[in-house]
Amino acid sequence: MDSNSLALPDARDGLRYAIRAISLENISSLAKNGLGDPNIIPLWFGEGDRPAPAFIGEAMMRAVRAGEVFYTHQNGIPQLRAALSDYQTALGLRAIGPERITVTASGMNAMAMTVQMIAQAGDNIIVVDPVWPNLGGAAKVVGAQVRSVRMDLAADGWTLDLDKLTSAIDDRTRAVFFASPGNPTGAMIPMENQIAMLTLCRARGVWLIADEVYNRLVFGMDHGPTILDHADEEDRLVVMNSFSKSWAMTGWRLGWMVHPPSLGPTAAMMTQYQTSGVATFIQHAGVAAIREGEPFVASMRAYCEQGMAIVCEALEGYGRVRLGARPKAGMYAFFTVDGMRDSRAACLDILNRSRVGLAPGSFFGPGSDGFLRLCTCRSPDVLREAMTRLEEVLR
Numbered sequence: 001m002d003s004n005s006l007a008l009p010d011a012r013d014g015l016r017y018a019i020r021a022i023s024l025e026n027i028s029s030l031a032k033n034g035l036g037d038p039n040i041i042p043l044w045f046g047e048g049d050r051p052a053p054a055f056i057g058e059a060m061m062r063a064v065r066a067g068e069v070f071y072t073h074q075n076g077i078p079q080l081r082a083a084l085s086d087y088q089t090a091l092g093l094r095a096i097g098p099e100r101i102t103v104t105a106s107g108m109n110a111m112a113m114t115v116q117m118i119a120q121a122g123d124n125i126i127v128v129d130p131v132w133p134n135l136g137g138a139a140k141v142v143g144a145q146v147r148s149v150r151m152d153l154a155a156d157g158w159t160l161d162l163d164k165l166t167s168a169i170d171d172r173t174r175a176v177f178f179a180s181p182g183n184p185t186g187a188m189i190p191m192e193n194q195i196a197m198l199t200l201c202r203a204r205g206v207w208l209i210a211d212e213v214y215n216r217l218v219f220g221m222d223h224g225p226t227i228l229d230h231a232d233e234e235d236r237l238v239v240m241n242s243f244s245k246s247w248a249m250t251g252w253r254l255g256w257m258v259h260p261p262s263l264g265p266t267a268a269m270m271t272q273y274q275t276s277g278v279a280t281f282i283q284h285a286g287v288a289a290i291r292e293g294e295p296f297v298a299s300m301r302a303y304c305e306q307g308m309a310i311v312c313e314a315l316e317g318y319g320r321v322r323l324g325a326r327p328k329a330g331m332y333a334f335f336t337v338d339g340m341r342d343s344r345a346a347c348l349d350i351l352n353r354s355r356v357g358l359a360p361g362s363f364f365g366p367g368s369d370g371f372l373r374l375c376t377c378r379s380p381d382v383l384r385e386a387m388t389r390l391e392e393v394l395r
């Protein structure tokens, strides 16, 4: 082999090795198989069929007309940071000052920014899964290793083995990531476990990254518990959140994170080199969502709960499906099918035979290939039709 051929792998496409090693396979690439086909019921993505309420769009239009169209504050406009700070208090949670809040261009952007602030090539990040894979993806982008600590499925739901988590941490561990309520499990990690994770992270000098994107979609509750209520201001804790789910704003790309006050300037610097700030008029829409959106959030919670009941009732009647305890939060059913080994192949087969789009368990972490995920945030009529079609292939 001459020196030219040794140089070839990079010369060919010029990409970093870490980037090349990341699989292009995700829900979007799977969903390409059915895009544009009106007969497909798409239950693969984590979003519903309701748009954001009109008052949010009107607030955005007002902001555009008022000339809110220029470069803006890196941590977010003061009005939105103040609204988010008030929101914490209005929910009866511990006060969080605006200096601890950075507005981001989505929950995903908050994840990418957080990972870039704390990890580099050769480090590792522990991911409690099954979970939405994108924090892991953001870690791989910087060349960090993703270490899976899988929850176990017991009769009463998913449980986390703290010993397993403790032994996964080593000198190169930079963070532990979990989502509660979870996607795809809908599981809520008990607060005593979350506090134990925080204590462990404190002792090891590791960051704790908590994803509370579904925390307003806890059935029968106004909101789930938050680790912020048990943490000190300067704990190495980042809690990320998003307008996507509870306010039905997936396409608006708006989120926020709560971080130690001392991280604010670094988060501003990171924003500068990523998006240079979230569009001002979108942030004004966020102010309206926070200040006037509570009735809508309550209706989203009821919508998801109703959808969950329809889906679970149907799944429980299919002989080959194992669902376990019904999820108490979120917008997903996550279940196994007897005899199924390859969840991606199963999704394609189900798509072809029933025209219903599901997401493969394999996307949510190692050990979940026997599972399928179905989004329950759809109108009752659509879900009933989907479940009738699925009965043909899953019974």
Ligand SMILES: Cc1ncc(COP(=O)(O)O)c(C=O)c1O
Binding pocket: 046, 106, 107, 108, 109, 132, 179, 182, 183, 211, 213, 241, 242, 243, 244, 250, 253, 254, 255
């Ligand atoms: C657990 C979890 N966190 C974060 C997100 C990101 O939301 P977004 O980037 O739309 O704000 C999602 C989206 O599905 C999610 O399921």
